[in-house]
Amino acid sequence: MKACEITGKTAVTGNNVSHSVRRTKRRFNPNLKTKRFWLEEEGRWITLKVSAAGIKTINKKGLTAALKEAKAPKNLY
Numbered sequence: 822m823k824a825c826e827i828t829g830k831t832a833v834t835g836n837n838v839s840h841s842v843r844r845t846k847r848r849f850n851p852n853l854k855t856k857r858f859w860l861e862e863e864g865r866w867i868t869l870k871v872s873a874a875g876i877k878t879i880n881k882k883g884l885t886a887a888l889k890e891a892k893a894p895k896n897l898y
Contacts, residue, residue: 825851827875827891858884 824831830851836844852873857866862885871879879887 823850823853824870825853825872825875826869827871827878827887829891829895830872830874860884 832848832850834846834848837847838844853870855868855870856876857868860867
Protein backbone atom coordinates (compact mmCIF):
# COMPACT_ATOMS: atom_id res chain seq x y z
CA MET A 822 0.00 0.00 0.00
CA LYS A 823 1.26 3.48 -0.81
CA ALA A 824 1.54 5.26 2.52
CA CYS A 825 4.08 7.51 4.22
CA GLU A 826 5.71 5.80 7.20
CA ILE A 827 6.04 9.10 9.10
CA THR A 828 2.87 11.09 8.38
CA GLY A 829 0.56 8.20 7.41
CA LYS A 830 -0.55 9.94 4.22
CA THR A 831 -2.31 7.62 1.75
CA ALA A 832 -3.99 8.00 -1.61
CA VAL A 833 -7.32 9.84 -1.72
CA THR A 834 -9.93 9.81 -4.46
CA GLY A 835 -11.44 12.64 -6.44
CA ASN A 836 -12.70 13.47 -9.90
CA ASN A 837 -11.18 14.36 -13.24
CA VAL A 838 -13.42 17.13 -14.56
CA SER A 839 -13.42 17.70 -18.31
CA HIS A 840 -14.26 20.90 -20.13
CA SER A 841 -17.84 19.63 -20.55
CA VAL A 842 -17.92 18.97 -16.77
CA ARG A 843 -17.99 15.18 -17.17
CA ARG A 844 -16.61 13.57 -14.04
CA THR A 845 -14.53 10.40 -13.88
CA LYS A 846 -12.84 8.96 -10.81
CA ARG A 847 -9.13 9.45 -10.18
CA ARG A 848 -6.62 8.98 -7.37
CA PHE A 849 -4.37 11.54 -5.73
CA ASN A 850 -1.26 9.62 -4.63
CA PRO A 851 1.10 10.99 -1.96
CA ASN A 852 4.52 12.24 -3.08
CA LEU A 853 6.46 9.21 -1.77
CA LYS A 854 10.21 8.76 -1.95
CA THR A 855 12.33 5.85 -0.72
CA LYS A 856 15.05 7.45 1.38
CA ARG A 857 17.83 6.21 3.64
CA PHE A 858 18.34 7.90 7.00
CA TRP A 859 21.25 7.47 9.42
CA LEU A 860 19.96 6.34 12.82
CA GLU A 861 22.61 7.66 15.23
CA GLU A 862 21.44 5.71 18.31
CA GLU A 863 21.82 2.33 16.59
CA GLY A 864 24.70 3.31 14.30
CA ARG A 865 23.02 2.07 11.13
CA TRP A 866 21.07 3.17 8.07
CA ILE A 867 17.31 2.67 7.88
CA THR A 868 15.24 2.90 4.71
CA LEU A 869 11.85 4.60 4.91
CA LYS A 870 9.17 5.28 2.34
CA VAL A 871 8.31 8.88 3.19
CA SER A 872 6.39 11.76 1.63
CA ALA A 873 7.95 15.14 1.01
CA ALA A 874 6.12 16.41 4.10
CA GLY A 875 7.57 13.49 6.08
CA ILE A 876 11.11 14.45 5.03
CA LYS A 877 10.46 18.01 6.16
CA THR A 878 9.15 16.70 9.51
CA ILE A 879 12.31 14.62 9.99
CA ASN A 880 14.50 17.62 9.16
CA LYS A 881 12.62 19.78 11.66
CA LYS A 882 12.16 17.41 14.63
CA GLY A 883 14.94 14.87 14.05
CA LEU A 884 14.64 11.24 13.04
CA THR A 885 14.19 9.75 16.52
CA ALA A 886 11.42 12.18 17.52
CA ALA A 887 9.62 11.75 14.18
CA LEU A 888 9.71 7.94 14.46
CA LYS A 889 8.46 8.07 18.06
CA GLU A 890 5.60 10.37 17.07
CA ALA A 891 4.72 8.17 14.08
CA LYS A 892 4.43 5.05 16.25
CA ALA A 893 2.30 6.79 18.89
CA PRO A 894 -1.46 6.24 18.56
CA LYS A 895 -3.26 9.15 16.96
CA ASN A 896 -5.91 10.95 19.00
CA LEU A 897 -8.93 11.33 16.72
CA TYR A 898 -10.79 13.77 18.96
